[in-house]
Amino acid sequence: MVDTTSGTRRRSSAPTPEPRKAIELIGARKAYRSGTIEFEAxxxxxxxxxxGxxxxxxxxxxxxKSTIMNILGCLDTLTEGQYRLGGDDVDDMDEIDLAAIRNEQIGFVFQGFNLMPSLSAWRNVEVPMMYARVPKEERKQRAQRALERVGLGSRLENRPGELSGGQQQRVAVARALVGExxxxxxxEPTGNLDSVSTMDVLTLFDELHAAGRTIVLxxxxxxVAQRARRIVWVRDGEIMRDEVNAA
Ligand SMILES: Nc1ncnc2c1ncn2[C@@H]1O[C@H](COP(=O)(O)OP(=O)(O)OP(=O)(O)O)[C@@H](O)[C@H]1O
Ligand SMILES: [Mg+2]
Structure with a gap:
């Protein structure tokens, strides 16, 4: 900021605010045990x-990669090290706290969509709000709005089997978004999609990013990775490279 009121140009000494940390993994280790065999993932x-x-x-x-995702999503816990989400130490939390975090702070999108086949599009989107005890009428309205946002306002009553793969993934994105x-x-949200549907889903992610959401894909x-602003390369359970995406 420049102060021109006194005639001389003075620089304001206000410091630029530190960016807030959404996610922090510190010395994170995860070992899977099957019988006597342990594998460090x-x-x-x-x-x-x-x-953002x-x-x-x-x-x-x-x-x-999926191991990291499960940790970040509070679906699994570390064997060693720390996971901080929004500054809070996740390792200290019990299952009730973790479930609340999963519900309120995190939206999941999976490769296999994970939709319930017997439920219509809007009923699938409604599910996380049922866990969050949102009243019935509000649930329907919010589910409708979320589906309109992903371009499926005309397919509210269709079941997953009546939708294309890309449309099913958009239902899953709507479900991930509905809890804000x-x-x-x-x-791998685009792993099962053709190129057109892949573009649709990636465009949705661009919009979410522009709206200030933190996205880990x-x-x-x-x-697909080149749509992100930063690419982290993992190999054998270690980060090999972490780079700003110039593309
Ligand atoms: N429950 C488990 N028990 C034992 N080993 C596991 C378990 N889950 C994952 N692993 C092992 O941990 C390693 C990492 O698995 P992970 O699923 O994170 O890989 P990924 O990078 O997501 O792979 P992909 O691209 O195939 O999805 C693999 O060697 C896998 O076999
Ligand atoms: Mg995986």
Whole structure:
């Protein structure tokens, strides 16, 4: 800021605010145990993501991407290290706190859509609000609005089997958005989609990013990752590279 009121140009000394951290993994390790065999899927991950960032996580099959996603989404816990979400230490929380975080702060989108086949589009979108005890009338209105936002305002009553893959994934995105989460976690959201539907879903993510949401998108397709502003490369449970995406 420049002060011109006194005739001389003076620089304001107000410091620029530090960006707020949405996600922090510190020395994160995750071991899976099957019988006597232990496998270390995450081997000391350091990852810090600011509020409003759009980050892609890339890496070969088995590198630990979904493991990271499950930790970030509070679906699983670390064996060692720390996970801070919005500044709060997740490792100290009990299952009730974790469930509340999953409901209120995080929107999930999965490769397989994970929709309930017997429910119409709007009833699928309504589900997370039922857990959050939102009143019935409000649930329907919000589900409708979320579906309109993803371009499915005319398919409210259709079941997943009556929708294309891309449309089903858009229902899943609407369901992820309906609770107004601060963070969207997407694990291969375009993995089962054709190129047109992939573009539709990625355009939705662009809009969510522009609206200030924090997005973590897991993919093994470089073209998809290049929509993000930052790309984190994982291999054998470690971060190999973390770079700003200039594309
Ligand atoms: N429940 C589990 N028990 C034992 N090992 C597991 C378990 N879940 C994952 N793993 C192992 O941990 C490693 C990382 O798995 P993860 O699912 O995170 O990989 P990924 O990067 O998501 O792979 P993909 O691209 O194939 O989805 C793999 O070697 C996998 O076999
Ligand atoms: Mg995976």
């Amino acid at each position: 995450l081997r000391g991950i350091e990852l810090s993501i600011n509020v 960032e759009y980050v892609a996580v890339m890496g070969p099959s088995g590198s630990g 989460p601060t963070i969207i976690l997407a694990d 897991i993919t093994h397709e470089l073209e």
